[in-house]
Amino acid sequence: MKKYVYTFFLGLLFLVAGCEEDNLDPVGNWELTAPQVLAPTATDLVLQEDRPTERIFFEWEPAVNSANYQIRYKVVIDTANSENFSSPIVELQSENSGKGTSASITAADLDIALSYAGFPAGEATPVDWAVIAVSQDTEAFTEQTMNITRFATEYTPNTLFLTGAATEAGPDASAAIQFRALKDANGSSTKVFEAYTSLEAGAGFGFMSNNGTPAWKYGGAEGVLIKDGSAITVEESGQYKITVDFNAMTYSLFKIDKWSIVGNIIPNGWGGDEALEYQGNGLWQRNMTLTVPDGETGGFLFRANGDWGYLLKRIQGTSNQLYMESQAGEAGIDIEDVTLANSGNYIVTLDLSGDTYTYNIEVDQSIEVPSETPAGLYLLDSNGATVATFSRDGDIFTSDYLPLQQSMTYTLNSAADGSGTNYVSTSILGDTASPNGDAVLSAFSFGVGEGSFTVARDQAYKLTFDFGNASASWKYYNIKLFHWDENNGGWDARSEFLMDYVHPNTFTTTQQFEAGYALKFNSPWDVQYGAVNDPQAMSGETVNGGANFFPISTTGNYTATLVTDQAYETGTYEFVAQ
Numbered sequence: 001m002k003k004y005v006y007t008f009f010l011g012l013l014f015l016v017a018g019c020e021e022d023n024l025d026p027v028g029n030w031e032l033t034a035p036q037v038l039a040p041t042a043t044d045l046v047l048q049e050d051r052p053t054e055r056i057f058f059e060w061e062p063a064v065n066s067a068n069y070q071i072r073y074k075v076v077i078d079t080a081n082s083e084n085f086s087s088p089i090v091e092l093q094s095e096n097s098g099k100g101t102s103a104s105i106t107a108a109d110l111d112i113a114l115s116y117a118g119f120p121a122g123e124a125t126p127v128d129w130a131v132i133a134v135s136q137d138t139e140a141f142t143e144q145t146m147n148i149t150r151f152a153t154e155y156t157p158n159t160l161f162l163t164g165a166a167t168e169a170g171p172d173a174s175a176a177i178q179f180r181a182l183k184d185a186n187g188s189s190t191k192v193f194e195a196y197t198s199l200e201a202g203a204g205f206g207f208m209s210n211n212g213t214p215a216w217k218y219g220g221a222e223g224v225l226i227k228d229g230s231a232i233t234v235e236e237s238g239q240y241k242i243t244v245d246f247n248a249m250t251y252s253l254f255k256i257d258k259w260s261i262v263g264n265i266i267p268n269g270w271g272g273d274e275a276l277e278y279q280g281n282g283l284w285q286r287n288m289t290l291t292v293p294d295g296e297t298g299g300f301l302f303r304a305n306g307d308w309g310y311l312l313k314r315i316q317g318t319s320n321q322l323y324m325e326s327q328a329g330e331a332g333i334d335i336e337d338v339t340l341a342n343s344g345n346y347i348v349t350l351d352l353s354g355d356t357y358t359y360n361i362e363v364d365q366s367i368e369v370p371s372e373t374p375a376g377l378y379l380l381d382s383n384g385a386t387v388a389t390f391s392r393d394g395d396i397f398t399s400d401y402l403p404l405q406q407s408m409t410y411t412l413n414s415a416a417d418g419s420g421t422n423y424v425s426t427s428i429l430g431d432t433a434s435p436n437g438d439a440v441l442s443a444f445s446f447g448v449g450e451g452s453f454t455v456a457r458d459q460a461y462k463l464t465f466d467f468g469n470a471s472a473s474w475k476y477y478n479i480k481l482f483h484w485d486e487n488n489g490g491w492d493a494r495s496e497f498l499m500d501y502v503h504p505n506t507f508t509t510t511q512q513f514e515a516g517y518a519l520k521f522n523s524p525w526d527v528q529y530g531a532v533n534d535p536q537a538m539s540g541e542t543v544n545g546g547a548n549f550f551p552i553s554t555t556g557n558y559t560a561t562l563v564t565d566q567a568y569e570t571g572t573y574e575f576v577a578q
Contacts, residue, residue: 263300
């Protein structure tokens, strides 16, 4: 049980006149007798919640100092069976600057002190209390035991902080992360708090009402919030939304795999998803190319984990404040999509660290925007070999699906030998929070400058560079092998096996296949590699849009391999028994 010392002073300190000697060095031998308690005499004290200012009085007969040195008094209250009163829960100085023989405390002050000390609300709990006489460096006291029943209603904090070894701020309470206090439509507290932050698996964390002392502390388990409870842990490190509800005395943890932009200003429009990167301290950010469609107004919102039920939109009438769509109606807050007037390269920031959630979009000036469109565009590898010659349509250059490697660096140049204008980007191509999607794509910015490109993973990338607005995009396909029984269960009961990409332009997987089942290589629904001639053949040519394969006559484990061309139109396949 955590204890905080509450010291209450009655009256002002002042110098004492008369025959009483004060602060003199001890001379000779003298004795100090203990004070004798007069009140309270009852062994049970019930604090009345409807009378918070009612005072509880402590009175005693004075102690005696045989040498007539000055005596001062204090009343202390501590947990039962305390060995000493060196760090009591409550300490009261007596009246008349400590020289009187009585002291008092209000019911509310005593209740909150006991609450901070961990005493449960509405329950009788034994305490030890004592009157201590102090003269020079000598103490004498009389101790009593009493059962105190706190107010029936527990306190709800007005502020809440996250602390512990698992948190970004660590166990230092003074650096604890403050929660956002949710308010209702009238601005009143809902007793619900939330925070977005990163947690480390296996390490503990908890909640505090203050980032100092005194403070109520909370732990718990399995979603139940417990005052002075055990530290909470998570099984997986990452970013989380933490919600604490004092109405139900619960907490919940929602893992944030990604915050993304969704809207008509990104590739694939409202069907796309451009993830931001977590920076720490509740902040997500990314350098992005945003393109407003011709004749339209640019609009977007922020979405968590690709979930349409988890959207942040702008609060109407504000320039950059955000609110959760699912909570806005109950809170009486009007929200709208975020708008963007002009295409360009931007730094997009989502800040969920404060009491108000905000976003910021500023022009990215880190690279020089190309001033003109080159006559040609070429991608070269780190050995100087030409990887691709881009096709041109006005200001736009496009490649086929190029087999690029993570271990290689690439340069983009207006000349095939690398002697022309060089173009660079601060982005890593293929860097995405959803690498295993079907058609994975993203926009990025580029400009004039020395340097090279890298890719996040081996894959076949289609690259597009638009010199009209210095925007670019990359795209790659993942291939799944569909496996299904056309007679029993059919298409809806199919298995989808994600294939491994192997450089260059090769996909492979080893699985158990059932005899007579249909098979097809798909990236739904752009790519559907099927049979050209003989659907029962174990190997051969394949084409996008071909017939279903039926090569397996004996159930067993097989390795399936697909090699594609750079346009995803034709290829070869093979099934090999293992």
